[in-house]
Amino acid sequence: MGLSRGSAEQKAEVAPPTTLFLFGAHGDLVKRLLMPALYNLSRDGLVDEGLHIVGVDHNAISDADFARKLENFIRDEAAGKVAGGGKGSARSC
Structure with a gap:
């Protein structure tokens, strides 16, 4: 049930299966922040x-090009913002 206050170690629950719609998917906000x-949530x-x-x-x-673009961004440009700086995984449905 989310984060609990007062505990020394806070533990979050895994998000349920979700479809996330990104409007402006090629934009700067998606690349730099989202x-x-x-990636960090997935890694954790x-x-x-x-x-x-x-x-x-x-x-x-x-x-395929969008997935490749995201993988390259995570690997090359987001190393300072992505804990661990590893390679991400993006694929087409």
Whole structure:
């Protein structure tokens, strides 16, 4: 049940399977803030494997190119914001 106050070690629950819609998926906010945060949550085991991300943007890009773009960003550019700085995983549905 979320975070409990007063305990020395706070433990969060894994999020349920979710579909996350990103409007402006190719934008700066998604790259700089949202993707590093999702990566960290996933690395910590707080994102269910049933998470689906649907990206919408006015710029056309294939699913494979979008997944590759996210992986490259996480690996190369987000190293300072992503705890551990490892390679992420993005794939097409």
